[in-house]
Amino acid sequence: MKILTLVRQVLDAEESVRIRGGEVDLNGSKLVVDTMDEYGAEQSLRVRESSVDVEVIALAVGPERNQDALRTVLAIGADRAIHVMTDLTLDPISLSQVVAQIAQKENVELIFCGGQQSDWDSHALGAATAERLQWPQVTWTNGLEVHGQTLTGKHDAEDGSETFSVELPAVITTQQGLNEPRYPTVPNIMKAKKKELRVETLEQFQVEPKLKFLAVEVQVKARLHKILDGKDAPAAAAELVQLLRNEARVIT
Amino acid sequence: MILVVVEYANGKVSKSTYEMVACARQLGREGPVAALVLGSGVANIASEVALVVGQVLVAENADLAQYDAELWSAAVAQIASEGEANTVLIGGSRSGREYSPRVAVKLDAPLLEDVISIVDADDTLTAERYTYLARVTEKVEANAPVIVVTVKQGAFTAAAPGNQVAEQFDVDLTLPQRRLQVTGKSTEKSSRIALTEADIVVSGGRGVGSAEGFVTLVEGLADQLGAAVGATRAIVDAGWRPYSEQVGQTGKTVQSKAYIAIGISGAVQHLSGMSKSKCIVAINKDADAPIFKIADYGIVGDVNQIVPAMIAELKK
Numbered sequence: 237m238k239i240l241t242l243v244r245q246v247l248d249a250e251e252s253v254r255i256r257g258g259e260v261d262l263n264g265s266k267l268v269v270d271t272m273d274e275y276g277a278e279q280s281l282r283v284r285e286s287s288v289d290v291e292v293i294a295l296a297v298g299p300e301r302n303q304d305a306l307r308t309v310l311a312i313g314a315d316r317a318i319h320v321m322t323d324l325t326l327d328p329i330s331l332s333q334v335v336a337q338i339a340q341k342e343n344v345e346l347i348f349c350g351g352q353q354s355d356w357d358s359h360a361l362g363a364a365t366a367e368r369l370q371w372p373q374v375t376w377t378n379g380l381e382v383h384g385q386t387l388t389g390k391h392d393a394e395d396g397s398e399t400f401s402v403e404l405p406a407v408i409t410t411q412q413g414l415n416e417p418r419y420p421t422v423p424n425i426m427k428a429k430k431k432e433l434r435v436e437t438l439e440q441f442q443v444e445p446k447l448k449f450l451a452v453e454v455q456v457k458a459r460l461h462k463i464l465d466g467k468d469a470p471a472a473a474a475e476l477v478q479l480l481r482n483e484a485r486v487i488t
Numbered sequence: 489m490i491l492v493v494v495e496y497a498n499g500k501v502s503k504s505t506y507e508m509v510a511c512a513r514q515l516g517r518e519g520p521v522a523a524l525v526l527g528s529g530v531a532n533i534a535s536e537v538a539l540v541v542g543q544v545l546v547a548e549n550a551d552l553a554q555y556d557a558e559l560w561s562a563a564v565a566q567i568a569s570e571g572e573a574n575t576v577l578i579g580g581s582r583s584g585r586e587y588s589p590r591v592a593v594k595l596d597a598p599l600l601e602d603v604i605s606i607v608d609a610d611d612t613l614t615a616e617r618y619t620y621l622a623r624v625t626e627k628v629e630a631n632a633p634v635i636v637v638t639v640k641q642g643a644f645t646a647a648a649p650g651n652q653v654a655e656q657f658d659v660d661l662t663l664p665q666r667r668l669q670v671t672g673k674s675t676e677k678s679s680r681i682a683l684t685e686a687d688i689v690v691s692g693g694r695g696v697g698s699a700e701g702f703v704t705l706v707e708g709l710a711d712q713l714g715a716a717v718g719a720t721r722a723i724v725d726a727g728w729r730p731y732s733e734q735v736g737q738t739g740k741t742v743q744s745k746a747y748i749a750i751g752i753s754g755a756v757q758h759l760s761g762m763s764k765s766k767c768i769v770a771i772n773k774d775a776d777a778p779i780f781k782i783a784d785y786g787i788v789g790d791v792n793q794i795v796p797a798m799i800a801e802l803k804k
Contacts, residue, residue, distance in 0.1 A: 466789015473797030
């Protein structure tokens with residue numbers, strides 16, 4: 237079985253966001269593999285370790301620097317990688333066209349995708365890919381087992397969680413708790429440099445972006461910053477309650 | 489036609505539905521605002537929503553008794569194309585954001601995801617949405633015969649009922665087979681108001697000290713205020729609280745009138761789930777905690793002394 241694990245390179249959550257020329261400027265910032273994608277990569281490796289004849293393919297679509305993220309995933313154990321190189325910003329619905337075409341060409345049966353991207357704050361890529369392939373999807377998955385052609389596990393639903401069963405092929409989107417991703421070791425980082433990383437162009441996929449990105453801004457809501465000293469707890473508590481009642485008017 | 493897919497829970501139309509109706513009215517695109525009710529035993533839901541929209545399409549179907557992304561997306565896409573909808577509004581709930589991409593692909597439509605504002609000019613929709621863990625506001629544009637939009641919960645003021653009752657129409661659907669089998673459910677029942685519907689949220693982090701400390705401080709204050717209860721990922725991971733209470737990147741997003749953070753330092757992943765609340769209150773012993781940077785009111789002090797004193801003050 238072939239597994240496709242999607243890799244997105246994003247700004248490290250600890251870094252501050254800078255804006256230049258109407259775009260988020262990532263130059264000089266620390267970029268990492270999206271945590272939600274790390275869960276997917278780790279889970280693909282666990283599936284490979286628990287069954288025979290599994291190949292794990294990592295896929296990234298984006299600018300050249302994405303190859304660093306792919307090398308990281310190769311270093312934790314993916315077998316090979318595909319990089320569709322483009323500087324174009326694709327919305328998730330358009331991007332799913334690329335992912336679906338690669339999945340078909342590679343005869344993939346299982347796709348892992350991050351539950352929510354930490355740059356787009358989007359949930360759409362996994363579901364849109366599943367729809368294009370006419371596959372079922374399981375979102376926010378935090379437990380997964382493969383038994384032959386059947387996947388079982390647990391995922392978060394609107395309120396509480398559900399256990400599920402679904403037949404392959406399928407798209408799985410990840411959630412915290414799915415696993416504890418491993419770190420690449422130095423020997424594996426060395427080995428990863430020799431693994432196949434195939435670069436493809438975007439043109440062959442005939443993708444038209446569905447959205448136009450106009451501008452971004454960092455909106456900081458003005459806050460009052462009325463911070464009281466709590467050494468005298470009853471006095472501070474009384475003052476805060478008074479402020480919330482009479483000034484903010486949020487409690488009665 | 490602007491199609492609004494009705495969200496409901498426990499036999500009642502959800503607040504998010506009224507927010508979508510407000511969004512649809514304000515958008516003012518061509519045609520009536522039509523509400524689509526999907527489910528089994530949904531007559532009451534249909535009558536309730538008939539008070540706020542131009543027409544109600546009712547898909548009463550036993551196969552829709554339980555939500556499924558493939559069934560929901562097939563139903564919505566079918567009704568949207570048969571009714572020649574120019575806009576499809578879907579809730580920004582977890583399920584709405586799960587099935588809406590499938591609707592967009594089926595209709596070959598753009599998807600404007602989790603929007604906080606949206607305007608129509610010359611058939612082009614321009615929307616604002618949050619990105620980068622809600623630290624950035626992005627402006628995006630879509631121009632197509634039909635556009636799918638998910639509406640962020642809490643971003644629009646819920647529409648009030650008018651003085652007319654909309655006509656109801658039954659619709660027939662061709663549905664696919666359910667492929668994802670749900671084999672068990674564990675719903676965390678709470679007698680409290682839902683996090684995403686509450687005006688006030690009282691939330692706790694590691695600083696409350698223990699699971700017992702959470703009950704005394706966070707639940708104690710929430711009970712006093714009639715508030716919902718939230719938690720950080722750290723204490724959900726520690727098993728002190730159920731996941732359904734988690735606020736942040738991998739949990740729920742709230743935009744409450746007041747968010748009271750107790751013993752929460754304010755990691756960026758947590759802030760992404762609450763930073764848009766109107767009034768933020770922080771109580772923490774560390775004056776340098778990032779949560780104070782976005783707080784309107786706060787107390788630097790020991791939560792074990794401050795919070796019981798607040799509860800006592802409120803009881804006066």
